[in-house]
Amino acid sequence: MQWERRGLQASLAVLSIAALLISIAMAVSIGEMTIPLATTFKAVVNRVFGAGFEISGIQEGIIWSYRLSRALVAACCGAALALSGVILQALLRNPLAEPYVLGISAGASTGAVAVMILGFGHGVLTLSSGAFAGAIGAFALVSLLAAGSGGSHDRIILAGVAGSQLFNALTSYIVTTSANAEQARGVMFWLLGSLGGVRWPDVYLAAPVALGGFVVCIFHARALDAFTFGTDAAAALGVPVARVRIVLLGLTAIMTATMVSIVGSIGFVGLVIPHAARFIVGPGHLRLIPASVISGAIFMVLADIISRIIIPQQILPIGVVTALFGAPAFAFILYKARRAV
Template sequence: MAFAALAAGSLVALALAIGLSVGIGDLPIPLATTWTALTNRLGWTAVPLDRITETVIWDYRLSRALVAAFCGAGLALSGAILQSLLRNPLAEPYVLGISAGASTGAVAIIILGLGAGAVSLSAGAFVGAFAAFCFVALLSNGTRGGADRTILAGVAASQLFNAVTAYIVTTSGNAQQARDVMFWLLGSFGGVRWPEFTLVAVIVGIGLVACLCYATTLDTFSFGDQTAASLGVDVGKARMVLFGLTAVMTATIVSMVGSIGFVGLIVPHAARALIGPLHLRLLPACALVGAVFMVLADVASRALIPHQVLPIGVVTALVGVPFFSLILYRLQRAA
């Protein structure tokens, strides 16, 4: 019952948040106008609308809101999986160094001009993210590496790729390029459109379905690798598949919108407090709550300062840091 109520409430909140997101901007758009534009495009109605308004809704703001929703869902889903696999309540999607690797790949395209214009920013970021994941897999001894070794390998990868990124930026000699890179690194939905929505929706959708197939396995991982093995789980195979799924989802999201922290950390804890630890319910709940959270964070990034858009990572950090402190406090009291 708790899960059904949470799912229904989250879906309603997500629809309202998307409507609010479409209406926020230099051109305010009422929710009724957004609904009319949507039904017109779907062929359900034929109500005349101003062409500029309809274009802003359909070609810019709606795609942005939907990409934000799926990015939030993917990050929250990845965070829940990693917290179970690593048995660490502070684990989140960037613990494997994927964000740092994506940043290095993006910087290499923007500043160094690698690929001679044939490689896009997103493609460069994805290659960097995949390189970081391979580095962590190698350093942690692949599927045989334990949770602690994987975390340490992720820390090492993050430090290495962050150092490379900082070196490239500081030696570029181009202040404007450096500013562009820093803004991208903090996260932005400004450049996403329908092609990005299609890609992230497919990747996160497949990831959710695949992870649900491993829901029972994730429950056993919460008690440790040895317990999972004693219950008949192929620990090495399961770890490889689940780490791979989180890596692909995180790399895809970071390559599109940059690094957005704390979503994968705080949302799984919030969902777990509401419906419990069973992953068959926890994973879809994380996806829904993460989607709502990210859309509202995007709204806040555009509404906090008039005529100026904050990097989305700034907004999520303002919410995430107090929550992170609360988690640390609770862990300290539990100890």
């Protein structure tokens, strides 16, 4: 029985990775110019291994310089946001916890816009650094509001909603008072989630953050299992509660800030994907973490494909697509949470 279970898990892992690779290949092939999968494969092999396949220079440029980097960043973004949702839902013991709901994404957006438009820390702070500072500030504010009102998990969500509205208002104020028309149009489109300007340097930033977050979370998988029973139970099981909280919450801020600085604020991924993965593999974090990472990556790549083809000759912000799927799921999760009370 144990060998059968392990074989089933291994098969599921292989299928999941294959599904991710197929979704990335589809994202590279589908667009205004349809490119056969065989051509995509040849272009990648030419660049990586120096093979001599003869393909169109235009097609190779589209594949390597535009679509492949875009698909890889989408995968990293989905994986990191889903991972952040897993962490927050375990630490806060609340099924509605995720970076977007807790205001971390909104704070990161405010920090990034402050650097982009106001020039805060000019020459010192990068866009990612500004987003990180905003994410830390947002989470500190939410924690302060929640602590002042009793610190219950439900109040943390309410504090997150309040903090999110505050930082969204600050972002709107900065844009409307300090940006010119072109800046305002670009920033507002970016805030809804945009992969249009993604290139290989963004891959080199997003991939290590997502991979590093995955490794750290796997290392803390048992601690996250303990946190689902409460901090007292975790401490009784020998988990260093304060240290683990600081490490994992800091990791959440880093991942969220990095992804927001690259693609803008994208909601509902960290909420919906962990629940879907939990339904498939169960609550154990040693299985839940890899399942959420792969599911989040696939979801974001498919959302990017939909954003590019749903309206001919026009690209929707990817945050609009994730919200179309995430908002009904959020309502369903909220309904189930109320039924369970």
